[in-house]
């Protein structure tokens with residue numbers, strides 16, 4: 001059941017809204033703006049019904065606050081007021097309200113508008129999620145990688161954390177597709193992504209499909225040696241899926257991995273290290289595939305096999 005937050009200083013109003021909506025939604029009622037903001041941040045709400053006229057902080061100030069806060073920005077807000085004045089309506093909508101309901105309420109109109117906005121909210125959430133997820137594999141897509149990697153990099157600089165960046169791809173994938181067909185190739189991409197993503201489990205790990213049979217991952221913490229060891233485990237886990245390849249290539253489907261670990265400073269350039277990871281991947285291919293090659297700052301290259 002969707003949760004709705006009602007913020008209105010009048011107990012009579014909140015109770016009235018509650019009686020209209022309680023059969024279809026889980027209603028939380030707050031009678032001050034401060035309490036409303038705190039409750040909204042706790043999360044899980046699909047809609048906020050917000051009174052404009054309140055004694056401490058008014059609804060316009062509160063909606064500005066809600067829209068400026070990461071935790072609450074996405075929640076649609078319907079403004080409620082007895083001030084049936086187009087000026088107020090405009091102001092609410094300009095501040096980011098999705099709709100406006102004037103008192104006195106008609107229960108049927110309240111229900112209809114609430115239903116509409118909750119449906120729109122679900123539709124939008126789903127759309128936003130799909131826009132960031134790779135359809136074939138269910139892992140992050142390149143757009144999400146592009147959006148998040150820069151922020152992770154900046155955080156690592158700010159907190160003085162080590163940062164690892166790695167690229168990998170499926171060995172001789174073109175041969176696989178030519179041998180077994182594209183639908184089978186798609187299943188291999190999905191199987192590899194599933195296995196690899198099961199290793200990148202921390203909230204700070206970002207693993208994405210970069211394109212085709214190429215993947216990319218960024219993660220923080222640990223030194224170059226531990227990152228190298230981690231990726232060797234992943235490389236082995238993919239080999240251990242025992243997906244048969246064209247025998248001219250090898251027994252099983254495998255991946256090659258190139259990566260770099262450093263503790264970045266503000267004078268470092270992300271693109272330089274992305275290029276370095278790509279060069280390590282190229283070396284892994286050149287040296288015979290199914291291996292991890294890692295560059296660790298201040299140390300020589302780490303090579304598997």
Ligand SMILES: [Mg+2]
Nearest residue numbers: 009051053054
């Ligand atoms: Mg009021």
